[in-house]
Amino acid sequence: MTLHAITVLGHDRPGIIAETTEALAGLGLNIEDSTMTLLRGHFAMMLICSGEATGAAVSEALRPLTGDGSLDVSVREVPVEEAKATEGTSWVLTVHGGDRPGIVSTITGVVASAGGNITDLTTRLAGDLYLLIAEVDLPRDGDVAAIRSTVAAAADGLGVRVTWHEAEADEL
Amino acid sequence: MTEAQPAAPDGINERVRAWVEFELGVTGRILEVVTAPADVLGTDGAEVDATDPEIVQLAADLIATMRVSPGCVGLAAQQVGVAARVFCVDVSEHPKTRDHHGTFALCNAEVVDSSRNEKAREGCMSVPDFTGDVKRPSRLVVRGQLPGTGETVVLRANAFEARALQHEIDHTRGFLFLDRVAGAHAIHPRKTYL
Numbered sequence: 001m002t003l004h005a006i007t008v009l010g011h012d013r014p015g016i017i018a019e020t021t022e023a024l025a026g027l028g029l030n031i032e033d034s035t036m037t038l039l040r041g042h043f044a045m046m047l048i049c050s051g052e053a054t055g056a057a058v059s060e061a062l063r064p065l066t067g068d069g070s071l072d073v074s075v076r077e078v079p080v081e082e083a084k085a086t087e088g089t090s091w092v093l094t095v096h097g098g099d100r101p102g103i104v105s106t107i108t109g110v111v112a113s114a115g116g117n118i119t120d121l122t123t124r125l126a127g128d129l130y131l132l133i134a135e136v137d138l139p140r141d142g143d144v145a146a147i148r149s150t151v152a153a154a155a156d157g158l159g160v161r162v163t164w165h166e167a168e169a170d171e172l
Numbered sequence: 173m174t175e176a177q178p179a180a181p182d183g184i185n186e187r188v189r190a191w192v193e194f195e196l197g198v199t200g201r202i203l204e205v206v207t208a209p210a211d212v213l214g215t216d217g218a219e220v221d222a223t224d225p226e227i228v229q230l231a232a233d234l235i236a237t238m239r240v241s242p243g244c245v246g247l248a249a250q251q252v253g254v255a256a257r258v259f260c261v262d263v264s265e266h267p268k269t270r271d272h273h274g275t276f277a278l279c280n281a282e283v284v285d286s287s288r289n290e291k292a293r294e295g296c297m298s299v300p301d302f303t304g305d306v307k308r309p310s311r312l313v314v315r316g317q318l319p320g321t322g323e324t325v326v327l328r329a330n331a332f333e334a335r336a337l338q339h340e341i342d343h344t345r346g347f348l349f350l351d352r353v354a355g356a357h358a359i360h361p362r363k364t365y366l
Contacts, residue, residue, distance in 0.1 A: 126301030
């Protein structure tokens, strides 16, 4: 069994998912985790698929998608990764303010320096409003208040606002 | 000795329900609504004197501006460029509303009790390009002062009115719904249809 990391990216139109997944199904591949979204009008798919097909066979099956030049496809074999259990606390970090270079790099740099692990992150730009929302695991032995104040200081330096709230999971 | 605070009546607070903007005695002006990333939207509002003529005028202006804005169920001072703890709401026409108090404005409002979290998608005139999924209590007790008379009122709100009140109180403290979204996939570009 092989795991393939597949990306499809390009001009949005109806049918991209249907055509991609039909080709993958034809090879007997199972789509495991995936994310598919519109990024500023470009459709972007990232998929981890498992099956017996070789990377070359997957690339060949997806070649028709690239025919008119509007979509880029990449296929790469990847190792199986065990999902790591987090022992720390999970947070949602929101940053918003006027658009300027360096917001993502500065904020994520500070979070990384504090041992925070970003597990999901979305950015959006609309007019002059820049928005970053990240899900962050902070280490159990970390000083959450200190990390938050370091990030707040970095945000102040950028002229953007930062808010943290603990990610809630209601166990039922 | 602290002043005794009125208790929240069960159900609708009839004083708030009966309140109408004509009590303010001034004509509201239609103001421009500011959008993020304007600094004022992230600024904690100053506590106000609810009997101050400027605050009375501001409350009238907020209601007038809310009235002419399609779909608008509430407006806070920050949204018209003033960092003050004043807002108005009127959810009476909204389909998600259960109980409601009609049109009213509050000064220095605070949540004194809340329960029953529910998640829903919110939008905001000051964040016109996005909506976001926000979990908020659906039952609420809010205390504030009515502009004009300055009388302190305590009211129970539920469902959509509770959500609107928290959204507006957040504005008066310098928070947007963006600060409350549930996660990295909880923000959505607002759909535009040609």
